[in-house]
Amino acid sequence: MSTTQTPHATQGEQPEDTGAFAWLRALGPRGRRAFGGAFGGYALDSYDFFTLPLSMVAISAYFSLTSGQTGLLTTVTLVVSALGGVLAGILADRIGRVKALMITVVTxxxxTVLCGFAPNYETLLVFRALQGVGFGGEWAVGAILVAEYASAKHRGRTLGGIQSAWAAGWALAVIVYTLVFHFLDPDTAWRVMFWTGALPALLVIWIRRNVEDAPHVAQVREAS
Incomplete structure (x- = not known):
């Protein structure tokens, strides 16, 4: 009696990668660098966003703010971020995803750094609103950049991985906040917290050297 076995893959074919990180390996070298750039941008986006809520008690005492004023500071970034997302999407189509990503991160x-130099509440509010333009823009462009590298099969997991960067940025902000407010007076500490928002500049240098648009997207933009 003869028996037959159905192979998992025909001769000459590679078995399907079903590991936990198959979605990451499927991106390829360029895609993984794009993922790293977008993940870092989103994490530091989160970090810069949370510098204000974590420092709010000290800021409120320093400027003698009312509850309404503190509430406006908290929400203005999110409100303006909608405009940032729209503008960044237009920019990404015109100059490319990577260049738009770098501009939003720098913004x-x-x-965020300028918030640390604010001499009064009104200036802080303006700087915080303008931070929202970059905040919303990075959120949009980073996801677009990585989605164009991801296959349809793995796109959900890939973008889910990008979203997890928010928690990483929040955790980093809490750690830095704990250290800064432990060693410095609150009137100085809240400013230093904003000044640490310069960290994304290092990420921009890395993105500039290592990340590029998905080839098929770049070809379409050059042809148009």
Missing amino acids: YALF
């Missing part, structure tokens, strides 16, 4: 980093 939210710059205005």
Whole structure:
């Protein structure tokens, strides 16, 4: 009696990668670098966003703010981020995803740092609003960049991985906040927290050297 076995893959074919990180390996070298850039941008986006809520008690005492004023500071970034997302999407189509990503990261980093120099509430509010432009823009462009590298099969997991960067940025902000407010007076510590928002500048240098648009997207933009 003869028996037959159905192979998992025909001769000459590679078995399907079904591991837990198959979605990451499927991106390829360029895609993984794009993922790293977008993940870092989103994590630092989160970090810069949470510098304000974590420092709010000290800021409120420093400027003698009312509850309404603190509430406006908290929400203005999210409100303006909608505009940032729209503008970044237009920019990404015109100059490319990577260049738009770098611009948005520099934008939210710059205005986070400037928040630390604010001499009064009104200036802080303006800087925080302008930070929202970069905040919303990075959120949109980073996801687009990685989605164009991901296959349809793995796109959900890939973008889910990008979203997890938010928690990483939040955790980093809490650690830095704990250290800064432990060693410094609150009137100085809240400013230092904003100044640490310059960290994304290092990420921009890495993105500039290592990340590029998905080849098929770049070809379409050049042809148009």
